[in-house]
Amino acid sequence: MVDQPTIGSKTRDALATTVSAALGVAVGFAFLAYLCVEIPRAYNHLTPIWLSNGFLAACLLSSPTRRWPALMLGAAVGALFAGAHAGDSPLVNVILVTLNLSEALLAASAVRRMTGETIDLGRPRDMLAFVVLGGFLAPIVAGGAASSIYTLLLGGDLRTTVVGWVLNDILGMLTIGPCLVVFFKAGLYLRERPLSRDGVLSIVICCLMTAAVFAQTKYPLLFLVPPAMLLAAWRQEVLGAALSAALVAAIAMVLTISGRGPIHLILAGTDTQSTVLQLFLAVSTFVSLPVAAFQRQRRAILAHIVEARAEAERSEARYRLLAESALDIIAHSDLEGRMTYISPAARAILGYEPDELLGERYVKILVDEDRAAIRRVVDAQRYCPEDVTAPPAETVEYRAFRKDGRMIWLESRPTLASDPVTGAPTGITDIIRDVTARKTLELDLRAARAEAEQAAAVKGEFLANMSHELRTPLTAVIGFANLLADEPGLSPRGRRYVDRITTGGRTLLATINDILDFSRLEQGRITLxxxxxxxxxxxxxxxxxxxxxxxxxxxxxxxxxxxxxxxxxxxxxxxxxxxxxxxxxxxxxxxxxxxxxxxxxxxxxxxxxxxxxxxxxxxxxxxxxxxxxxxxxxxxxxxxxxxxxxxxxxxxxxxxxxxxxxxxxxxxxxxxxxxxxxxxxxxxGQDDDADDEAGEDDIPLPPPGSRVLVVDDNAGNRELVRSVLEAVGVEVAEAVDGEEGVAAAGAAPFDAILMDLRMPRLDGVSAALRIRSEEGPSARSPIIAFSADVRSGALDPVFDGATPKPLTVLSLLSTLAAALATPRPATA
Known part of the structure; x- marks a missing residue:
């Protein structure tokens, strides 16, 4: 609702403009027709040029297509009025008006199809389209038809009438058509090429030359006019060519009709004289207008070249400023690795002036071992097969020596530069950055990581030792507490105290297990x-x-x-x-x-x-x-x-x-x-090879009378094991460390050996290996690992089983019974 007044106002303005244009076309068409008929008739001369069709074609080409019906209607009114004034019969008048309007419409339609909505005779393509389609094709087709019908209706020589008529229309199209199209766009051409003293002078010279040639009837000097028209076209381009063509046509026709000019040297009659004048003006216009269009295009190309060169210089200046201001080195080298350009940042990073590193001198400051890495990255791009996409530029780090002898780390991304036309590789463009600080930090981090890993290993070892040292006394505490709890004569108070000891021991054991389990999780030492x-x-x-x-x-x-x-x-x-x-x-x-x-x-x-x-x-x-x-x-x-x-x-x-x-x-x-x-x-489900689980709750017991050697540096643990095993009829011998354990196993046969893993002088694994290797009487006896460490990882193959600390009766008896029940294969 708010926009309706605006829309209505625009519609009324557009309608008023269309009506004004139609009236202007009607008046202009009628006026030009009157001039082209009445002036030659006043001098008893044939019409040498028909301007109305060219005028209408120019108006159509300079207007939107939606206005063409209104313009055609206005032209029809003006043409009918002009024909009636000239004395044509109504039938002839209607036929001629129809053919004239058809010629202008054909010319405008053909040209617009080639040039689009906007025509610019300053473009050679548009100029050529107008000359060929509007200036020649349309007049030949429509003018030939009009002259033929006119001859059939009124009589006369058909060839002479057709040739004269078509030439009249061609001359009108090529004279007034381009001039009007140019005049309608005069503001554009004047902005591009304002009127200059040389341009105005060239047009004046053209007019004076034309007047001089056509004011005398003694010499055939027509050849002097086209050079003057070309001079105007050269100096003032399209607008100058249009003005000179219009002025030359006006001067030539007026003087010729008045009986002057070299045309009258031709004695073949007025028809021939009119034809020669038409040909002269048509050829002159056809030469000057295309030359003006090409001159305009040449000037535009030169201006574009100048602007492109200036832009290239500005771009080079910007990039040079960037290169000279960059903190990183910007470098370019040929395919052989010789530096052709290095930015001033080399002064701060390498200590060299850029000129000192040109040629092969840059390569000489690199560490020899790192040159191959740079060459590998470049060759991967340079020698990539044509049918394979080149790999992206790869970042490479290498070492170089500053001018003061200090070694630094550099990082670059060598990229293959190619010719923009042929695509052939031309060199290597690189951006080089000093990464010494980062590499130093990386080295420090690696050292810190190694130190942390070493500390973690030390922590693991510490936790393993703590596990042994804490669980060893806990084994005795919990084990003896359990044995004490089974004593029949224990008083209620004593039993309560024993329960408190057991509970405290188990709580402490749970805490130790939590800490050790978490440590093993962090180290990835827990297996499933x-x-x-x-x-x-x-x-x-x-x-x-x-x-x-x-x-x-x-x-x-x-x-x-x-x-x-x-x-x-x-x-x-x-x-x-x-x-x-x-x-x-x-x-x-x-x-x-x-x-x-x-x-x-x-x-x-x-x-x-x-x-x-x-x-x-x-x-x-x-x-x-x-x-x-x-x-x-x-x-x-x-x-x-x-x-x-x-x-x-x-x-x-x-x-x-x-x-x-x-x-x-x-x-x-x-x-x-x-x-x-x-x-x-x-x-x-179960695996096929899984053994059926026992359904009994009985504790497995070792055979009575079995002899077991207990090797442990903790006397409490040895006493606890002795108490448990002797209660089920097992004979127990003791050794306080690995050395004594090896000696005891070599001196007497034992059915099984319980071996602590952490002991002074000789640890459990080494002791077990020596017992196996010395081929003593107990060399083939089962050796059972007896330590807190058996929870943390895989068991050494030298052992036949394991029972963890703190000790439980079930674990000890079942492990020992299983080991004694499984015969060990004979050693090789």
Whole structure:
């Protein structure tokens, strides 16, 4: 609604412009027709030129196509009026008007099809299109038809009438048509080439020359006019050519009609004289206008060349400024490696002036061992097959010597430069950067990393030693506490004290195990041992181990979904048990009332076991959930916290789950409990070679009367082993270190040897190897590793089994019984 007045105003303006143009065309067409008929008639001369058709064609070409109907209507009105004034009959008048308008329309349509909506006679292509299509083709076709019809209606010589008529139309098209098209665009041409003194003078000379030639009837000097027209076209280009052509035609026709000029030297009659004049003017116009168009194009090309050269100079100046201001070295070399350009940054980076490094001198400052790397990168691009895409430029680092002798590190990206026309390689362009500081930092980082790795190794060794040193006394503490608890005459108070000792020892052992397990996870020293496991039995075992803690707090501890999972899954039971103990133990620790539920589920299609532990405790805040699996992280980390622990349990659980290829997470809302879950890949069924699991709960015992040598530097551990084994009828001998163990094994036969791994003078592995190699009476006896270290990695092949510290009766007896039941093959 708001835009309607504007739209209406524009529409009215456009309509007014169209009506004005149509009226102008009507008046102009009629006026030119009147001049072309009446002036020659007044001098009893034939019409030498017909300007109206050229006028109408120029108006059409200079107007939008949508205005053509209005312009054609205006031209028809003017033509009918002019014909009636000339005395033509209505029939002849209508026929001639129709043919004249058709000629102008044909000329304009043909030219516009070639040039488009905008015509510019300053372009040789447009000029040629106008001359050929508008100046010759349309007059020949339409003028020939009009003259033929005119002759048939009024009589006369057909050839003479057709030739004169067509030449009249050609001369009109080539004289007034280009001039008007140029005049309509005079502002454009004047902006490009303003009127100059030389241009005006050349037009004046052309007019004077034409007047001089046509003012006399003595000499045939027509040949003097075209050079003057060419001079005007050369000096003032298109506008000068149009003006000179129009003025020459006007002067020549006026003087010729008035009986003067060299045309009258021709004695063949007025028809022939008119034809010669027409040919002279047509040829002169046809020569001057194309020359003006080519001159304009030549000037534009020269101006473009000058501008391109100036732009190239400005671009070179900009790039030179960039190159000279750049902190990195910008260099170019030929294909042989000789430097042809080096930017001034070489002064700051290398200490050399750029001129000092041109030629082959740059290569000489490079370290010899690094030149091949640069050549390899260049050759990979230079000698790439034509049908293969060249590899991208590769960054290369190399060393060079400054002028002061100091070695520095440089980084460059040599890129093959090619000829833009032929594509042939011409040289190498490079940007060279000083990376000495970065390389120094990298070297420092490598040294720091090596130092850190060494420190990690030392830490691992320290932890291994600490494991041995801490677990060795714990073995005696827990073992003797268990033996003491079985004494029948122990008082209630003494039994309570023993239980406290056992609980404290196990708590300390759990803390040590957490720290050592986390250390082994960080070092990647934990390996998995997957085997068929009854998942329901594993869950029951975990809940049974934590049942007493839950009962002490009045919590319900139950399992859900055991029947959903397959009865047998292949997984590492030790690691899964450790994760379950951590999750269920944490739930029991932090839950004061309610229940702890352990739920199992199995995705048969994905082959993944999913376990979740849900409690009714206080829950975990969203902020704490992001930290809960971090090492040493505890939600109640204050000095007065209620719950103990190292804060490693959940971190170890996450590490173990990820080691098994699974995921672990927590879902909780504060005040509504928490749900910890993990899922791991677990295949179903047993291996074909898997042994059937024993269904008995009896502890395997070594054969009574067996002789066992215990090699351990800790007297408490030796006494503990002696107490356990002698209780089942095994004879025990002792050695305090590896040297004594080797001597004892070489002096007497033993059915089995329990060997500690860490001992003074000679460690357990070396002692076992010596026992095997010395071929003594116990050389083929089973040797069992007896150390805390057996938890951390693979067992040395020299051993036939292992039992970890702290010692448990079940582990010791079962390991010893298995070793004694398996015969060792004879050595070669």
């Amino acid at each position: 041992s997957r085997r068929p496991v009854m998942i329901a039995d594993l869950v029951s075992e975990v809940l049974e181990m934590l049942a007493s803690d839950a009962a002490a707090k009045g919590l319900v501890l139950r399992a859900v979904g055991d029947e959903v999972a397959p009865p047998v899954l292949r997984l590492d039971p030790e690691r899964v048990r450790q994760v379950l103990l951590n999750l269920v133990g944490n739930a029991v620790k932090f839950t004061e009332v309610g229940e702890v539920r352990l739920e199992t589920d199995y995705d048969l299609q994905a082959g993944r076991l999913r376990v979740s532990v849900t409690d009714t405790g206080p829950g975990v805040t969203e902020a704490d959930q992001a930290l809960i699996f971090a090492r040493f992280a505890q939600i109640d980390a204050a000095l007065t916290r209620e719950h103990g622990g190292t804060g490693l349990g959940l971190a170890i659980s996450r590490g173990l789950v990820e080691l098994m290829g699974g995921d672990i997470g927590v879902e909780s809302t504060l005040g509504q409990g928490a749900r910890f879950w993990f899922e791991i890949p677990a295949r179903t």
